[in-house]
Amino acid sequence: MNGLNDCQGRLFLESVALGEVASRFGTPCYVYSRKALTDTYAAFDAAFSGIDHLVCYAVKANSNLAVLNLFARLGSGFDIVSGGELQRVLAAGGDPAKTVFSGVGKSSPEILAALEAGVLCFNVESASELSRIDRVAGEIGRLAPVSLRVNPDVDARTHPYIATGLKDSKFGIPFEEARSLYRRAATLPHLRVVGIDCHIGSQLTETAPFLAALERVLTLTDELAADGIVLEHMDLGGGLGIRYREEVPPDIAEYAGAIRNALAGRPQRLILEPGRFLVGNAGLLLTRVEYLKHGSQRNFAIVDAAMNDLARPALYDAYHAIVPVLRRDGRPRRYEVVGPVCESGDFLGHERDLTVEEGDLLAVLSAGAYGMAMSSNYNTRPRAAEVMVDGGALHLIRERETVVELFSLEKPLP
Numbered sequence: 001m002n003g004l005n006d007c008q009g010r011l012f013l014e015s016v017a018l019g020e021v022a023s024r025f026g027t028p029c030y031v032y033s034r035k036a037l038t039d040t041y042a043a044f045d046a047a048f049s050g051i052d053h054l055v056c057y058a059v060k061a062n063s064n065l066a067v068l069n070l071f072a073r074l075g076s077g078f079d080i081v082s083g084g085e086l087q088r089v090l091a092a093g094g095d096p097a098k099t100v101f102s103g104v105g106k107s108s109p110e111i112l113a114a115l116e117a118g119v120l121c122f123n124v125e126s127a128s129e130l131s132r133i134d135r136v137a138g139e140i141g142r143l144a145p146v147s148l149r150v151n152p153d154v155d156a157r158t159h160p161y162i163a164t165g166l167k168d169s170k171f172g173i174p175f176e177e178a179r180s181l182y183r184r185a186a187t188l189p190h191l192r193v194v195g196i197d198c199h200i201g202s203q204l205t206e207t208a209p210f211l212a213a214l215e216r217v218l219t220l221t222d223e224l225a226a227d228g229i230v231l232e233h234m235d236l237g238g239g240l241g242i243r244y245r246e247e248v249p250p251d252i253a254e255y256a257g258a259i260r261n262a263l264a265g266r267p268q269r270l271i272l273e274p275g276r277f278l279v280g281n282a283g284l285l286l287t288r289v290e291y292l293k294h295g296s297q298r299n300f301a302i303v304d305a306a307m308n309d310l311a312r313p314a315l316y317d318a319y320h321a322i323v324p325v326l327r328r329d330g331r332p333r334r335y336e337v338v339g340p341v342c343e344s345g346d347f348l349g350h351e352r353d354l355t356v357e358e359g360d361l362l363a364v365l366s367a368g369a370y371g372m373a374m375s376s377n378y379n380t381r382p383r384a385a386e387v388m389v390d391g392g393a394l395h396l397i398r399e400r401e402t403v404v405e406l407f408s409l410e411k412p413l414p
């Protein structure tokens, strides 16, 4: 986790004490570091310097407008998967001409909105979608820029829920069918074929699967050139993993270097869609211990954040480090760190050795990606506030929801 430091037993993000964040904004609360976001973006971008490239931040990882606006200011483009994400990008000052539209289920209104906004391209995931985009574009007299998302049938060796590049996945166009679909795309009147795309999964900790996918993309690109279909860009998707615990993902230089070598001499512009890598280690979830429950079998630290705030542990059995905000002396006890939600799957961490007391704050680390973005209102829990630390300054970038807001769209029967 970046930007975190311990000052005489008190935990700070940049120059802000997390205790101060909690007293000002309450808990649970997501806290991000502007410096960590900025530095990570800069490092990612710089790793590809010298080659024509565009970073399209995957909005789904963290779609807060302040985060999107920060990346837009740094020059980032965006990878979106819904009309909602498109509206967020536009509201945050993102450039639609640097925005790619991914996803297997784009609806006609979403396609229309993206065409009207002028997105860089549609990453098309099926033959039917291709026809639909052609039709919608025709209806408004536009030419839709398209790229086919091919499924390279590569094992990303990650959690099965977040692997997307295998044959049996719902994602992408089967590799064997891609060439003929490209030929068809080239004949459709309202399409302009601009690129090729793949995304094989998330939280990858090895370079080899990326290279295997890239190799297939390059083969197809050459075959297409032989067919007279010349592509302007290659989009390698996102997926670069981060360190949550003991993983050792490739560092950015290794990842970029390998891609660079494989692409040597290619005229196409490179597009990348990193999500987690840019935001994951720039944010944490701040929570307070409500109760300690010591038992003969297990001890529970019951905190005020739950699976509705951070779903990753419950959903993927994902590990997030959990550390006290105030270091206490004394022998640690082993705790199940759990939330108030009425499900046994509601946990944030298993078997954590902590020296804590009721009322203490805990920081759940590396929660900047797929944390708030996947949160819900289960158990009628208002979603957490979000705060951005900037040096010594604190900015509330999303207010805590109120319960009344949660049911304001509901109506009793007449």
Ligand code: LLP
Binding pocket: 058, 061, 079, 102, 103, 162, 199, 201, 202, 203, 204, 237, 238, 239, 240, 273, 274, 275, 276, 277, 312, 316, 369, 370, 374
């Ligand atoms: N591009 C496409 C088409 C994607 O589907 C994704 C992520 C990305 C880019 C960004 O991938 P990243 O660089 O973040 O790995 N909720 C899960 C992760 C789901 C990823 C979905 N697609 C988690 O919390 O681990």
